[in-house]
Amino acid sequence: MLKGRVAIVTGSTSGIGLGIAKELASLRADIVLNGFGDAGEIEAIRGGIEREHGVRTIYDGADMSKEDAVRGLIAATVEKFGRLDILVNNAGIQFTAPVEEFPAARWNAILAINLSAAFHSIAAAVPQMKKQCWGRIVNIASAHGLVASTHKAAYVAAKHGLIGLTKVVGLETAGSGVTCNAICPGWVRTPLVDKQIDDIAAQRGISQTEAARTLLAEKQPSLEFVSPAQLGGTVAFLCSSAADQVTGTAISVDGGWTAQ
Ligand code: NAD
Numbered sequence: 036m037l038k039g040r041v042a043i044v045t046g047s048t049s050g051i052g053l054g055i056a057k058e059l060a061s062l063r064a065d066i067v068l069n070g071f072g073d074a075g076e077i078e079a080i081r082g083g084i085e086r087e088h089g090v091r092t093i094y095d096g097a098d099m100s101k102e103d104a105v106r107g108l109i110a111a112t113v114e115k116f117g118r119l120d121i122l123v124n125n126a127g128i129q130f131t132a133p134v135e136e137f138p139a140a141r142w143n144a145i146l147a148i149n150l151s152a153a154f155h156s157i158a159a160a161v162p163q164m165k166k167q168c169w170g171r172i173v174n175i176a177s178a179h180g181l182v183a184s185t186h187k188a189a190y191v192a193a194k195h196g197l198i199g200l201t202k203v204v205g206l207e208t209a210g211s212g213v214t215c216n217a218i219c220p221g222w223v224r225t226p227l228v229d230k231q232i233d234d235i236a237a238q239r240g241i242s243q244t245e246a247a248r249t250l251l252a253e254k255q256p257s258l259e260f261v262s263p264a265q266l267g268g269t270v271a272f273l274c275s276s277a278a279d280q281v282t283g284t285a286i287s288v289d290g291g292w293t294a295q
Contacts (some may be wrong), residue, residue, distance in 0.1 A: 036062045036271070037120075038062075040064040040121060041064065041116040041118050041205070042066055042119040043108065043119065043121070043123065043156075044068065044125055045071060045124055045156070046127060047125065048072040048076075048077050049072065049226055050223065050227060050263060051223055051227065052125040052126065054127060054264050054266055055263070055270050056068060056084065056267075058264065058268060059123075059270065063088065063089075064090060065090050066084060067101070067112050068092065069094070069095050078148050081093070082197050083232055083257075094102040095171070099126040099148050099150070103266075105158075109163075109182055118163070118170065119160055119163050120170060121170070122171070122172045123270060124152065124153040124157070124173070124174045124175060125175040126149075127148060127175065129142075129230070129231070130145060131187055131234075132186055132292060133186055134188045141189060142188070145190055146192070147166060148191065150194075150197055150200070153197055154200060157172055157215070161207075164211075165208070165213060170214070171214055173218060173270050174201050175217075175218055176218065176219045176285060176289065177190070177220060178221045178292045180194035180285060182292075182293055183197070197210055198219075198285050199215050201216060201275060201283060203284075205282040208282070214273070214279070214281060214282040216273055216278075216283070216284050216286060218269050218283060218285075218288060219254045219286065219288065220261050220277045220285045220288050221290045222251060222254065222260055222261065222264060222292075223261045224247070224260045224262075228250070235249055235250060247260075251290075255292050256294070256295070258290075261289060261290060273286075
């Protein structure tokens with residue numbers, strides 16, 4: 036379905052981004068991996084995707100907190116492959132504290148990586164996508180892009196902002212063959228959430244299993260985690276012709292979280 040297409044997935048060395056990259060590779064898109072981690076492990080992931088799916092796969096370690104690096108990632112991809120068809124803005128970080136104790140440095144880092152990086156990458160990618168008369172921009176927001184929780188001032192603000200950015204870009208690219216949408220996952224069991232499960236287990240003196248159940252019970256009616264592969268499938272839908280008229284929207288994949 037995506038043979039000949041080139042996809043960048045930011046933050047794809049782990050968790051949701053890796054699941055999305057694997058799904059797009061399974062549909063034959065060439066992949067640009069990005070994110071932090073152990074060099075040997077990243078090379079094993081890169082080589083594994085290339086071997087399993089027979090697609091060109093490169094790694095670019097651009098730091099999404101830095102404007103020049105984000106814009107450089109887009110430019111380097113177009114230079115290397117001659118095109119850019121799919122941009123998945125997925126890199127993200129979390130930090131929790133009451134607003135009056137929230138460190139300004141954490142606020143700035145979360146806004147830079149979870150929101151401003153998407154602005155810079157989209158601004159750099161749209162001219163190329165318009166030239167091609169086809170492009171898919173997918174921003175990985177969150178249920179926290181639609182509703183709030185305590186102690187997540189920066190994350191909730193960034194994710195709400197990301198959905199606003201998605202709407203504007205959806206309007207500005209309408210009719211050009213380029214679409215821009217957000218996906219709003221509920222809880223997904225990744226390193227980002229494992230840390231929050233660890234915190235609940237430590238605070239309440241309960242096991243990891245009980246802490247995971249507590250986390251789900253507080254927000255997610257299905258009581259089941261969303262999987263990275265399911266989110267990969269949602270991105271694949273947005274890249275299909277069935278989604279040609281889906282733009283500027285936010286798709287919830289959250290086990291019922293935001294239906295409440
Ligand atoms: P994760 O921690 O497993 O992965 C985050 C990825 O981002 C990693 O590859 C990491 O190396 C990369 N990254 C972090 N800082 C970076 C930087 N400065 N530059 C480049 N890459 C950087 O987390 P995840 O749970 O897979 O989260 C991925 C996205 O999904 C995030 O935007 C997150 O907010 C969102 N999300 C996660 C959940 C969940 O329950 N896990 C729910 C809703 C939304």
